[in-house]
Amino acid sequence: MxxxxxxxxxxxxxxxxxxxxxxxxxxxxxxxxxxxxxxxxxxxxxxxxxxxxxxxxxxxxxxxxxxxxxxxxxxxxxxxxxxxxxxxxxxxxxxxxGVSRTFQHGELFPQMSVIDNLLTARHARIDTAAFSEIFRTRAARREEERHRTHVEGVLKFVELERYRDAIAGDLSFGQQKIVGFARALAAEPSVLLLDEPSAGLSRDDREGLA
Ligand SMILES: Nc1ncnc2c1ncn2[C@@H]1O[C@H](COP(=O)(O)OP(=O)(O)O)[C@@H](O)[C@H]1O
Ligand SMILES: [Mg+2]
CATH class of the missing domain: 3.40.50.300 (P-loop containing nucleotide triphosphate hydrolases)
Structure with missing residues (x-):
């Protein structure tokens, strides 16, 4: 090494x-x-x-x-x-x-809700050309439902359910950091890369993240 x-x-x-x-x-x-x-x-x-x-x-x-x-x-x-x-x-x-990562600064879509930020991680998994074609089919709606259910589970895991509809940019620095982490997790990665996961967080937030 x-x-x-x-x-x-x-x-x-x-x-x-x-x-x-x-x-x-x-x-x-x-x-x-x-x-x-x-x-x-x-x-x-x-x-x-x-x-x-x-x-x-x-x-x-x-x-x-x-x-x-x-x-x-x-x-x-x-x-x-x-x-x-x-x-x-x-x-x-x-x-x-299957490689997902967080960034040191500002990786969220600040005008989007927390839940929508997490959903972007799921949509990255879908072939976008096929996606628009099949969007209206029942199979596509079921797929969408599955993504939502998964993302709700991740929100619960990081204890941010009460912020699900909050605008990401309105959250505190620590909360945004955890949303960034949750978004990386939502992609169900096999390799998760966290850049400075706890820098700038309060002691409570650090313990929460751990
Ligand atoms: N795109 C880039 N162009 C030029 N230098 C860069 C670039 N990215 C990083 N560096 C330089 O690489 C070095 C390592 O930076 P970085 O990987 O950000 O360190 P760390 O994350 O450990 O603080 C620094 O000297 C930085 O200025
Ligand atoms: Mg760095």
Whole structure:
């Protein structure tokens, strides 16, 4: 395993159940012009395992997530999700393979309700060309109902049911952060990437999130 910077630690949680490798990052180098941001990062995460990237501001944590989720294209190295090599894939393609993420700042649709924000995560799973075609069919309505039921379950899990119809942008910073987390969860990902999940949260909110 290679650290991003000398002072960046990759820490595997104790007691994780070892399963098949869900995420594999091998010797990823990322450079912008002359600036090498990631200098040969390697890590792997097994099913059911929790892995934390710890490092100071600017160490490259977000850049690692950006490479995995397809926002950045590594200069070299390989990234696999399960058995699929996703190096260079576009973000929507990576998402469809079951990788979901949160962002450090402002990832919600602020004018939309909480429930609708969560539903966007479900609709990302649907082939949009087929979606408009079949929208009026009974099967499509059942599918829509299934998405709603799933999303209501996620809202309950994160204890935000009472905010289901609130406008996302009106919520507190901590609540928005949890909605962002819930939206990532709503996609039923096999790999969930959380960028600074607890930064800026109060102690209560942090405990709630954990
Ligand atoms: N798109 C980009 N263009 C140029 N430099 C970038 C870009 N994205 C990140 N960096 C640089 O990469 C380094 C790591 O940033 P980042 O991954 O955001 O660190 P962290 O999330 O650990 O705070 C920083 O020096 C940052 O300025
Ligand atoms: Mg960051």
């Amino acid at each position: 290679t650290a991003v910077h000398a002072d960046t630690k990759i820490s595997h949680a104790d007691g994780a159940v070892p399963g098949a490798i869900a995420l594999f990052v091998d010797n990823v180098i990322l450079a912008f012009g002359g600036l090498t941001v990631l200098n040969g990062i390697s890590l792997n995460v097994r099913m059911g395992e929790l892995l934390a990237l710890i490092g100071p501001n600017g160490a490259g944590k977000t850049s690692v997530l950006n490479c995995i989720s397809g926002l950045y294209r590594p200069s070299s190295g390989r990234i696999r999700v399960g058995d699929t090599d996703i190096t260079g894939f576009k973000p929507d393609r990576v998402a469809r393979l």
